[in-house]
Amino acid sequence: MPEPLLVAAVGDIHGRFHRVETWLDALEQARGRRVDLVLAVGDVEAFRRPNDHRRKAAKRTMPAEFAEYADGLRRVKRPFFFIGGNNEDFEALHDLQAGGELAPDVTYLGRAGERELRGLKVAYLSGIHAPRFIEQPLKRPTTVDTVKQAGYFRTAEVERLTGLRDVDLMLVHEWPRGIVQRAREENPSPPRPLPSYWIGNPVTRRLVDAVQPKWLLCGHSHMAFAVTLEGPGRPATRIACLDQAARPQESVFWLEFEGREAVRTGWGTSGAVAWEAGQRWDMSSLPAHRPTDGDGEGAPVGY
Template sequence: MAPQSLLVAGVGDIHGRFHRVEAWLDALAEARGRPVDLVLAVGDVEAFRHADDHRRKTAKRAMPAEFAEYADGVRTMKRPLYFIAGNNEDFEALHDAPEGMQLAPNVHYLGRAGLKEILGLRVGFLSGIHAPRFYEQPLKRPRSLDTAKQAGYFRAPEVETVAALRDVDLLLVHEWPRGLPQRAQEREVPPPGRTLPNYWIGNPITRRLVETVHPKWVLCGHSHRAFAVTLGGHGVKPPTRVACLDQATRPDESVFWMEFQGREVVRAGWGISGKESWGGGQPWGLASLPAPPEPEPVGTGY
């Protein structure tokens, strides 16, 4: 019997925009001619259960408080969505569930750090970003804006948990591993219209995790731009393909889909057109990115 085929969609920082993400996934399913089986979000989801909480605490206050409709049962997510925490979340609601919880039907918080088997895939994850001052400090209950902000930083024991993982199909992190632009520049010239990100983007802790765990794929967000690069692949260690996702403003760079045959990705693509941009055995890097958006036309004026 052939291994089960799965269509998995990675989504960048949602920042409360649940309605548009669902519409994008509907379009992707139609374009691929099959259901989206699983959605993985890389943090800054901002799943505030109450509209008032969203308005008082969210980072993107101009966005509507859409998750409250799912929490109240007014709407139901059409396919299972699993997310890690970024540095902008409803940490008061998430604090007592460090190993994960269901927030609404088909909406699952994975937890602060660990491994979950989902539809036969081994998914490792680390929530939050790196803040050296708080790395060794205990996590406090988020009772104020200050302690809520601190809850968005990962801690040393959580990193140790992830560092012990092996045989990982997908690793979800919020903040980029440090050094991706340098690694890309060593191998490739950016295509026309593409520029490399800032040299200092990302953090060294996540980079060491990737080099220790050797996941097959890494999905990350936080920096609000798309990027693609391969790490490792020397000697007996398999390569790790990294896909960084933009925030959910336009689908071309904030949605990244992967079709799995068993536990191996056989094809992948950006956006919701269904167009394949990578197939098994092909190189993964800057050339795998979607075409950059067309510049806005300049008005002639009078």
């Protein structure tokens, strides 16, 4: 039997490529094997030129680390695929709406679609919901306003995905609406504080309900979350929301697949298993809760 496929997902990187590579090294050491595939759920900030990164991300103090990969000074160790969030180098991504490689083994999946990665069917939707712009055409991002609008998904992009079925993984940036209520219904006394009921958007929720992927991975809100959507006649969609890449415990999430079925998953870089096939996936599947500490990188939701 072939060795299980090890997939590592990473929350909003915001330009911190070096630390993510170090975390993935630690995960490989802990699991005793190579990470086959890395998936990032948006707000990667793969700015090609350092000056661009410092200008457009001035509200953060993140180093412009991707420039080293784009210039060939460094190379990622594992195939890295990402979707767009609402903070990206949209000028560079505009001409890659169907996806493309930004540096060796660093691939932007595109604004919306489906791709087979290492035998897995992966669907993806970049951006967040902005009702005012969802029906407007996507303009080339040349001004402050059009750059911001490039971080919003459009109806045509959502519709491109609604007919998909038998999806192993779906990547979105913004959470689907209603999953906090679902978690509260399952456990009136959850093991950690829950975010606002109104987090997420209804468009992504309708999309997830239509596609019913086996796993959904989200970013944007800078907190870890776990819940399952299921019901009569509806197969389970297990949702893992990832924290930003300030520390690895809740911003790195890994899955081991046998064939196209996830058989075990875990958080962080310790290699400890948080869930195995047949177990319930909910808030109790998260690591022990600790507030963001140490590096002062806690940030508001949707940063």
